Amino acid sequence: MHPLRAIGLTATAEDVYLALVQRDPTTPAALAGILRVPLDAVVEAARELTELGLVEPDDEGLVACPPRTALDALAEVRAKELGALRDSADELARFWRDHHAEGPGYIEIVRTDEAGEALVRRVQDEATHQVRALSIGPSGRLAAPPTVAPGCLEALARGVAYSVVYGTQVLRDPIGREAIQTCVNLGERARVFPDVALNLKICDDRFAVVAAPARDHQRRHHIAVQRSALLDGLIGVFESYWQMAVPLPAGDEPMDDVGAAPTDDARQLLTYLSGGLTDEFIARELGVSERTVARRIARLQEVLGAQTRFQLGVQASRRGWL
Structure with a gap:
């Protein structure tokens, strides 16, 4: 599941953001070492993320910003x-x-x-x-x-x-x-x-x-x-x-059957979303973390070709998943 690649960011940008979410402010050089990618690739990824408001500079390096406001x-x-x-x-x-x-x-x-x-x-x-x-x-x-x-x-x-x-x-x-x-x-x-x-x-x-x-x-x-x-x-x-x-997935990631019926968990997740329930509530009801809920939602958006959660509900309804 690649939530940031799904909206057009590079794989390196996604890796940089996820790494920063799990760490204190980190310099581009340190990130390059952690991710084992060239420094100029990290600098370019940081530029992508900064333009979207997902990353901002800090006295000690780069720091991740909460994603909701930027992605909304x-x-x-x-x-x-x-x-x-x-x-x-x-x-x-x-x-x-x-x-x-x-x-x-x-x-x-x-x-x-x-x-x-x-x-x-x-x-x-x-x-x-x-x-x-x-x-x-x-x-x-x-x-x-x-x-x-x-x-x-x-x-x-x-x-x-x-x-x-x-x-x-x-x-x-x-x-x-x-x-x-x-x-x-x-x-x-x-x-x-x-x-x-x-x-x-x-x-x-x-x-x-x-x-x-x-x-x-x-x-x-x-x-x-x-x-x-x-x-x-x-x-x-x-x-x-x-x-x-x-x-769509790269050559080493086979495509799912987008016409397949949803699992019971996916249907339940879509039902909760259509009711306007928060990720925190959904995670508690499904017995998973909020991060897992976000990943599942992003995957459903990718499968159904939806850019927003609203579009996800529309597409799921069109297919009779709700």
């Missing part, structure tokens, strides 16, 4: 980012309606499966630097199970950086999880967000391929977007999702 403030920022994401989606939709009828040169609509697959393959084959993607997986009742996109493994092998935000529905499919794990093992950075709205692949900063979900897979159209204000907007949409999404 971060949750507010992320909530505003989500609002900005929705506003961007509305603005892009208006932009699309204003320009689509005239058939601008920077947009190409592909109406056959074969042409759409060829367009997606171009992303993998032509990328020289990075591929950024949003993935809800195949859509429609006739859609095939999710698999590794053709050309993706070859692109990873030649050093193309992949950053992908997956919708939780992809992770509910064992075949989908296996495909994702294959890519993560080869270096893909993967995150999960509960409500990814469309399939999107961005090839470097040169062009993007968009495929909106459809009930009938045979009717799904792919849209290629070349360099334009619209492409810039799509890149911004991806970055907003990336900031709010939860990191």
Whole structure:
């Protein structure tokens, strides 16, 4: 369980904070020795933590601050980012309606499966630097199970950086999880967000391929977007999702079955949370420490793709866990 990595901090930053929580004020040099990492890595981690208000300097070194205030403030920022994401989606939709009828040169609509697959393959084959993607997986009742996109493994092998935000529905499919794990093992950075709205692949900063979900897979159209204000907007949409999404485990940490039913303890914990009970009360009722309660809550947030406890309750309710 990695509560700080789940909100985008580095592993070193998380280790530094946890070490400081258990110690008196400690110098960066001493922390570097304790954690067996380079001093400059500790200094950079301390900068990350200080910016979030989780660490502050002391006459004798660095000292950990209580996490609740700092992370509640971060949750507010992320909530505003989500609002900005929705506003961007509305603005892009208006932009699309204003320009689509005239058939601008920077947009190409592909109406056959074969042409759409060829367009997606171009992303993998032509990328020289990075591929950024949003993935809800195949859509429609006739859609095939999710698999590794053709050309993706070859692109990873030649050093193309992949950053992908997956919708939780992809992770509910064992075949989908296996495909994702294959890519993560080869270096893909993967995150999960509960409500990814469309399939999107961005090839470097040169062009993007968009495929909106459809009930009938045979009717799904792919849209290629070349360099334009619209492409810039799509890149911004991806970055907003990336900031709010939860990191998936690294290659040596197998993914859990996010579609599995909760344990009795997890269900009881969610019930207590929905009732607004404190961590202290929950810990006493479950017979565990408050730190264990916090870890379990953070893990449930990671599994359900929730950034806040409120979102955790919403996602648990949607799945019928409450």
